[in-house]
């Protein structure tokens with residue numbers, strides 16, 4: 001399995017939906033609302049993908065100031081490729097691409113907490129004001 005990790009400047013809504021729909025996050029993002037997904041991609045200024053040949057098998061969608069902090073809004077690996085190190089390498093690639101001045105932060109889904117601990121991320125308390133409209 002040869003997988004490449006790279007910053008993605010033009011990820012399409014169809015590509016994002018294709019990846020997320022093959023993970024447990026399929027019901028946690030508005031995959032049926034392409035315009036909102038496009039807005040999520042347009043507003044995210046740092047996206048890293050894992051590609052096997054041309055096919056995207058994982059992604060990290062982040063928002064960063066490229067100076068201090070990056071917030072990762074989604075990390076997702078398609079179900080056929082989970083447990084193979086792709087998620088860890090996506091985080092490592094994002095951190096390497098951002099460089100030593102940038103911290104990487106995210107809110108973990110409960111079922112993924114063990115993963116973030118396993119790859120050595122430090123756990124803090126997160127606070128969140130939820131959106132009212134999830135459509």
Ligand SMILES: CC(C)(COP(=O)(O)OP(=O)(O)OC[C@H]1O[C@@H](n2cnc3c(N)ncnc32)[C@H](O)[C@@H]1OP(=O)(O)O)[C@@H](O)C(=O)NCCC(=O)NCCS
Pocket residue numbers: 023024025074075076077078081082083084085086087088089107108109111112113114115118119
């Ligand atoms: C969570 C997710 C990103 C992990 O990616 P992955 O490619 O499957 O994980 P990796 O293969 O890189 O795992 C790296 C290590 O973490 C461990 N790990 C993976 N998922 C884990 C989990 N949910 N809980 C505890 N440990 C986990 C692996 O066993 C591996 O350990 P090892 O080094 O001892 O072999 C992926 O499973 C996924 O997309 N899940 C569905 C969507 C999701 O929950 N995303 C996170 C949103 S916050």
